[in-house]
Amino acid sequence: MxxxxxxxxxxxxxxxxxxxxxxxxxxxxxxxxxxxxxxxxxxxxxxxxxxxxxxxxxxxxxxxxxPAEARLAPGLTPLVPAPRLAAELGVAELWLKLDTANPTHSFxxxxxxxxxxxxxxxxxxxxxxxxxxxxxxxxxxxxxxxxxxxxxxxxxxxxxxxxxxxxxxxxxxxxxxxxxxxxxxxxxxxxxxxxxxxxxxxxxxxxAEGSKTIAYELAEQLGWTLPDVVAIPIASGALYHKVGQGFGELLALGLVDGTPPRLVGGQAEGCAPVATAFRDEQAVAPMRPDTVARSLAIGSPADGDFAVATARHTGGAIHAVPETEIGENMAWLAQTTGVFGETATGVTLGALHAAVEAGEVERDARVVLLVTGDGLKTPQAVAHTFTPVHIAADADAFVDGLVVA
Ligand SMILES: Cc1ncc(COP(=O)(O)O)c(C=O)c1O
Ligand SMILES: [Zn+2]
Missing domain, CATH: 3.40.50.1100 (Rossmann fold)
Incomplete structure (x- = not known):
């Protein structure tokens, strides 16, 4: 070792x-x-x-x-292109890292x-x-x-x-x-x-070191090149900080060339101590969370100040995403890519969107969005999308109805 x-x-x-x-x-x-x-x-x-x-x-x-015998080994999760969402966001290339494919459906x-x-x-x-x-x-x-x-x-x-x-x-x-x-x-x-x-x-x-493997995988899956931007959700800040560290290690080892990716961090507005510290250029101040993104609801984040430092030295940013947009973003992702991420992913997409709108992500950038958790664990956030059309089991009536519609 x-x-x-x-x-x-x-x-x-x-x-x-x-x-x-x-x-x-x-x-x-x-x-x-x-x-x-x-x-x-x-x-x-x-x-x-x-x-x-x-x-x-x-x-x-x-x-x-x-381990000599790796049981239920996580990692090497799919990295898939998302061209329709890329076009809607206004970036050249967007990839989704599907950490929902891990054994318990999260990173x-x-x-x-x-x-x-x-x-x-x-x-x-x-x-x-x-x-x-x-x-x-x-x-x-x-x-x-x-x-x-x-x-x-x-x-x-x-x-x-x-x-x-x-x-x-x-x-x-x-x-x-x-x-x-x-x-x-x-x-x-x-x-x-x-x-x-x-x-x-x-x-x-x-x-915490386990999170570095996301950075290693992204580089390997992109043919040993680095993406320009990676969008990452923040709770304690460990994932965000360690992904940054992982890219730095690959560069130091000479496994990749180039500049470290800019990291875009996301927090929900109802629990945004790290985004607030980044915006106000202050130390992280603990707060009481009140957010639909329960997986990110850490009011006193252990690695918050380190996450802010990572944002600064990678030229990234950390955004607070309005609560009302989180479920909408989950649906936006699902309907443009076929991927159902959890509330944390609604936050991550919201942060990426905000960063693009703010001009922090160039239009020709190659971007990765981390899908760190599975929407099936947080279905209430997208209950608004469930609006079935009630019908009788009658083909003629159905076809007539379609014509009228
Ligand atoms: C789905 C999901 N994404 C991201 C995070 C953030 O991780 P960290 O606490 O390392 O910032 C968590 C933490 O619980 C999570 O459950
Ligand atoms: Zn010490």
Whole structure:
């Protein structure tokens, strides 16, 4: 394995590759560091191409060993062109990254696969998390696949489809009377008491690295070239920040040439602490979420300030999308591409649209939109599209009716 330590993103203090959430000196987040000199010599396009058809083809760039037997492996999800939506948006080329094709229909399977691997290496038997919905399902399914126990903490009022999609795998679901931020605080406190692997607390350094694989896949699937713009939803900000990091690593390794893609971030207006911080050029200020995009409803985002920094140094932007547009955007995507993304995707498309309108995306740009979660888990947001025409089972009457219409 090429990871050598954990390094504090704030003060740079080095820590061993343990199950540990934050820097012992300053409580900052910890990122794995790698032996880049060796990796520059050993990681080649051919070596990656000869690997498994999953995130584990990039194991050299992850902080855990690839599993000997990869069960339910996520990644290498389809990248499909969306010419009709590109034309309506006014961009030359648009691609959709369908992370709905992962085992539990969201990108969270990537991050959980890496965190669970570390939990196993450390001999932990219970996987846990605080979740806005998708992570609970990913943790529960991974635990089921690996024969581990799962305990997840979710706001009690999440979408019933999301809770059911986690419950079926047999975890203990703790429905918390409060917001995601209450669940998160609770799981941080419990991580000091229990010998559990909390994927987004004491395994967070490993978990977050899983998101880099989206950047690796985009470059590989585009024939080892970089897109100009990638549109990404933001909750904690980890996905957005780590995708930016992933592109930087590919450039540093010489696997691609060019300039890092500009990252367009999306938040829902009812929970936009990162978009607000970007707009006002201030630090992220926590707020109480009130949004239809429940998967993005994090009022106190752990990586919010790092996401703002990523937006600045990639020349990107972060937009807040009006609540009323989220369901409309889900329908717009579905009706122009045949892809049903969840509320988070309605937000991502809204942010991309805003960026195009603001002139932040050139008309000749090659753009990727991340579809990070499945619309079947958030059907209420598009209930307005269900307007069936009630008819009798009578062909003559039907044809007459069509003529009249
Ligand atoms: C579907 C979906 N997209 C995007 C995100 C954002 O991820 P992050 O918390 O890494 O910003 C989430 C987080 O729960 C999600 O469920
Ligand atoms: Zn530190």
């Amino acid at each position: 090429s990871a050598v330590s954990l390094s504090c993103r704030v003060c740079g203090t080095e820590h061993p590759l343990d199950v540990v959430g934050t820097c012992a000196q300053c409580f900052g987040p910890l990122d794995p560091t790698y032996d880049w000199e060796t990796l520059r010599l050993t990681v080649t396009r051919d070596r990656i191409a000869s690997g498994p058809s999953s995130i584990w083809r990039y194991a050299d760039l992850l902080p855990v060993e690839a 969270k399977d990537r991050v959980v696969a890496v965190a669970a691997r570390k939990a196993q290496e450390a001999g932990l038997e219970t996987l846990s998390c605080s979740s806005t919905g998708n992570l609970a399902g990913a943790v529960a399914a991974r635990a089921a696949a690996e024969g581990m126990s799962a305990a997840v903490f979710c706001p009690a009022d999440l979408e019933p489809e999301k809770l059911a999609a986690a419950a079926v795998y047999g975890p203990t679901i703790y429905a918390v009377d409060g917001t995601y931020d209450h669940c998160s605080r609770l799981s941080v406190e419990l991580s000091f008491e229990l010998d559990w692997g909390f994927v987004n607390v004491n395994l967070r350094s490993y978990y």
